[in-house]
Amino acid sequence: MKAHCLCRSVRLETGEHHTADACHCSMCRRWSGGPLLAVPCGSDVRIEGAEHITAYRSSDWAERAFCSKCGSHLYYRYLPTGEHFVPAGLFEDDSGLTFTMQIFVDNKPAYYDFANDTEKLTEAQVLAQFGAE
Ligand SMILES: [Zn+2]
Ligand SMILES: [Zn+2]
Numbered sequence: 001m002k003a004h005c006l007c008r009s010v011r012l013e014t015g016e017h018h019t020a021d022a023c024h025c026s027m028c029r030r031w032s033g034g035p036l037l038a039v040p041c042g043s044d045v046r047i048e049g050a051e052h053i054t055a056y057r058s059s060d061w062a063e064r065a066f067c068s069k070c071g072s073h074l075y076y077r078y079l080p081t082g083e084h085f086v087p088a089g090l091f092e093d094d095s096g097l098t099f100t101m102q103i104f105v106d107n108k109p110a111y112y113d114f115a116n117d118t119e120k121l122t123e124a125q126v127l128a129q130f131g132a133e
Pocket of ligand 1 (some may be wrong): 004005006008009010038049067068071072
């Protein structure tokens with residue numbers, strides 16, 4: 001699967017992934033301006049144009065990267081596993097994606113609500129299942 005930022009300086013390529021998840025936590029919403037819709041891509045992400053990437057260490061366990069030229073958000077990387085979560089909007093073909101899970105649902109503000117029927121995990125459930133955000 002291929003993805004790129006708005007100015008095309010950074011291109012990402014990863015294997016076939018079919019799910020998209022939404023995170024409603026306050027950090028993702030501050031970073032994205034809304035819930036973060038992202039595709040879990042594991043660690044098999046190949047990057048072209050890495051010299052245009054700025055990575056911000058948002059916590060002890062994660063960094064969030066963006067294109068230094070156009071500002072597009074490129075990935076959230078969970079450092080203990082090297083797993084990348086790539087914003088769904090970057091992909092050139094999103095027709096194979098299914099919206100399957102929402103996390104930090106108890107952090108979601110009241111002004112929006114997705115109609116999709118997805119699995120939903122609260123902050124406590126996420127921490128129990130995956131460790132830290
Ligand atoms: Zn760019
Ligand atoms: Zn989040």
